[in-house]
Ligand SMILES: [Zn+2]
């Protein structure tokens with residue numbers, strides 16, 4: 001049975017160097033039975049155990065780029081998928097230019113492999129795949145090595161209006177028929193259309209924007225999402241460093257969230273120079289632009305996708 005869960009399981013939140021309190025990156029987005037594992041950094045397999053998720057929860061592995069903090073956990077995860085005999089298909093998206101790295105990580109040690117994982121190398125300006133009930137999109141970012149961000153979109157639907165259904169005497173299986181066929185014919189011969197008994201319901205969405213400078217595709221990825229998970233490696237005092245190394249500051253993340261109409265902003269990928277005590281400074285800088293909810297991600301926490309807009 002498909003679990004109707006929409007939440008981010010945070011597995012790791014450190015940039016290049018893991019710390020006593022932060023594992024390398026790792027983000028499992030659970031969405032109605034799909035499990036998008038973004039950027040399994042070193043130690044992800046064990047973090048999954050600590051977080052109470054398993055290899056069976058993973059349906060996609062999405063690597064943004066081949067810096068170690070975003071991919072050194074691939075060997076452990078792919079070997080665990082084989083060991084646990086995951087029977088469903090698992091797709092693996094990663095920058096095509098890093099094919100050599102992917103192959104090494106995919107076959108890093110001896111193990112009894114299975115055919116569960118299908119590679120989906122990404123190139124070009126925009127790539128979209130159907131992924132269960134949603135669409136997964138990849139777009140290129142701006143970083144010293146080729147990097148792609150991802151977003152997940154639920155298709156727009158319609159919200160049924162119970163009072164309109166009742167007024168027309170539509171109940172039980174007729175509701176399903178109305179939704180499938182777009183109209184139903186009543187006993188007296190009159191036709192009721194779906195539009196009479198429902199209103200448009202915009203789909204929900206989430207985006208993962210890892211290592212990048214500000215660029216147009218950051219905005220394309222984050223546009224209108226309910227949940228934005230975005231790197232904020234540095235505070236503004238290090239903005240020059242951030243730009244040089246292809247990273248964002250918390251203030252820039254806040255500007256993106258404001259400009260894109262994001263609902264819940266999750267800051268992560270923190271430089272090892274900062275401690276938990278610095279988290280309020282990240283929030284403060286992002287909040288200068290963004291008035292919505294800001295979460296500074298911590299390992300082994302869960303962040304729900306915000307409830308659907310009424
Ligand atoms: Zn990184």
Ligand SMILES: [Zn+2]
Pocket residue numbers: 065067143211
């Ligand atoms: Zn990087």
